Amino acid sequence: MKLTGIELRRVAMPLVAPFRTSFGTEFARDVLLVRAVTDAAEGWGECVAMSEPRYSSEFVDGAAEVVRRFLAPAAAGLPSADPVAVEPVFAGIKGHPMAKAAVQTALLDAQLRAAGISFGGYLGAVRERVPAGVSVGIMDSIPALLDAVDGYLGQGYLRIKLKIEPGWDVEPVRAVRERFGDEVLLQVDANTAYTLADARHLARLDPFDLLLIEQPLPEDDVRGHAALARQIGTPVCLDESITSARAAADAIALGAAAIVNVKPGRVGGYLEARRVHDVCDAHGVPVWCGGMLETGLGRAANVALAALPNFTLPGDTSASDRYFARDITAPFVLEEGHVRVPTGPGLGVEPDEDALRDCTTAAEWLKL
Ligand SMILES: CSCC[C@@H](NC(=O)CCC(=O)O)C(=O)O
Numbered sequence: 001m002k003l004t005g006i007e008l009r010r011v012a013m014p015l016v017a018p019f020r021t022s023f024g025t026e027f028a029r030d031v032l033l034v035r036a037v038t039d040a041a042e043g044w045g046e047c048v049a050m051s052e053p054r055y056s057s058e059f060v061d062g063a064a065e066v067v068r069r070f071l072a073p074a075a076a077g078l079p080s081a082d083p084v085a086v087e088p089v090f091a092g093i094k095g096h097p098m099a100k101a102a103v104q105t106a107l108l109d110a111q112l113r114a115a116g117i118s119f120g121g122y123l124g125a126v127r128e129r130v131p132a133g134v135s136v137g138i139m140d141s142i143p144a145l146l147d148a149v150d151g152y153l154g155q156g157y158l159r160i161k162l163k164i165e166p167g168w169d170v171e172p173v174r175a176v177r178e179r180f181g182d183e184v185l186l187q188v189d190a191n192t193a194y195t196l197a198d199a200r201h202l203a204r205l206d207p208f209d210l211l212l213i214e215q216p217l218p219e220d221d222v223r224g225h226a227a228l229a230r231q232i233g234t235p236v237c238l239d240e241s242i243t244s245a246r247a248a249a250d251a252i253a254l255g256a257a258a259i260v261n262v263k264p265g266r267v268g269g270y271l272e273a274r275r276v277h278d279v280c281d282a283h284g285v286p287v288w289c290g291g292m293l294e295t296g297l298g299r300a301a302n303v304a305l306a307a308l309p310n311f312t313l314p315g316d317t318s319a320s321d322r323y324f325a326r327d328i329t330a331p332f333v334l335e336e337g338h339v340r341v342p343t344g345p346g347l348g349v350e351p352d353e354d355a356l357r358d359c360t361t362a363a364e365w366l367k368l
Pocket residue numbers: 019021026055134135189191239290291292293294316317318
C-alpha cells in the first residue's frame with residue numbers, strides 16, 4: 001500500500017456546554033484530522049491534541065507542523081505505508097505521540113478498509129458494544145453539578161466521572177453520593193492538580209467508595225503516586241503518566257497504578273495502546289478507554305479499542321451528543337448505557353460530507 005498524499009483538515013466543533021477541568025475550560029474543539037490517500041484506499045485519523053498544551057505538551061498547531069514536516073515525509077518514504085512499518089520510523093522522531101497516532105490511525109484505517117477488516121476485528125475486540133461512562137466537568141455550583149449528573153444518569157450512562165481540583169473535590173463527591181446513592185459507579189479525575197502533601201485530604205474521599213482517583217499528582221511523579229496509594233483507600237488510576245507500555249509496566253511495578261486509563265493519542269497510536277492493554281492484562285491491572293472529546297472518527301476507534309478483553313471498566317466513550325450538537329459522522333448513541341462497536345471495514349464510519357464541509361476551517365494537501 002503506497003501512500004500518495006495526506007490531507008490535513010482542521011474542523012471547528014463547538015461544545016454543547018463548556019467543559020471545565022483543573023487545567024482550564026474548553027468551549028470548542030479545534031480538531032486536526034489526517035486523511036491518508038493510498039493506492040489501495042483512503043483512511044482517516046484524528047489528532048486529539050487540544051488548542052493549548054495544557055493536558056500534555058502537544059497542541060494542535062504544533063501537531064500539524066510535526067505531521068507536515070516530519071511524519072508525512074517519513075511515511076511517504078517507505079516502500080509501503082504499513083502502519084506497523086511506520087512505527088519504528090516514527091520512533092526516530094522524538095515525542096509528539098498525538099501527531100503520530102493521527103497519522104498511524106489514518107494508515108491503519110486505509111489498510112483495513114482495503115482489506116475489508118474492521119478496526120475492532122483487527123485489534124481483537126471481543127464485544128459488540130461497550131459500557132459508556134461520562135466525564136462531568138467542574139461546575140459553578142453543587143446544584144448545577146447534581147442537575148448535570150441527574151441528566152446523564154437519566155440518559156443511561158453507567159459510570160460518572162467527576163473532574164476535581166483543590167476546593168472542588170470532597171463536597172461535590174459527597175453531594176453526588178447523598179443524592180444518587182451508593183450504587184452509582186463513581187470516580188474522579190484530578191488531571192495532576194494535587195501533590196503528595198494532599199494525601200491526608202485525598203483520603204477524605206475514601207468513605208465514598210469511588211472506583212478510582214485518576215492522575216491526582218503530576219505526570220512525572222510516579223513514585224509520588226506509589227506513596228499516595230499507600231496512604232489512601234481509593235484505587236489510584238494513571239492517565240497522563242502512562243506514555244507507553246513500558247511506562248505502564250514501570251508504574252505497575254512501583255505500585256503507582258492499580259488501574260490504567262488507556263488513551264491511544266497519549267501513547268502514539270492504537271498499536272501501542274493495545275500493548276498497554278496487554279501489559280496491564282499480564283499484571284492483572286484493569287484498564288478503561290479514556291477520551292479527548294473526539295469526533296465520531298476518533299470515537300469509532302476508541303469504541304473498538306474499548307471492546308478488547310481487559311477493558312473491564314466503563315470508559316469515557318460517551319455518545320456524540322455529550323459534546324457535540326452535530327458530529328462529523330453519524331452520531332454515536334447510547335443504547336441501554338452502551339455504545340455499539342462499528343463493524344464496517346476500517347473505522348467503520350465515514351465523515352458526513354455536509355457536516356465536514358460545514359465545520360472545516362482549513363484543508364491542506366501535502367503532496368508527498
Ligand atoms: C479536555 S479534558 C481531556 C482529558 C480528560 N478527558 C476526559 O475527561 C474525558 C473526555 C471525553 O469524554 O472524551 C482526561 O484527563 O481524562
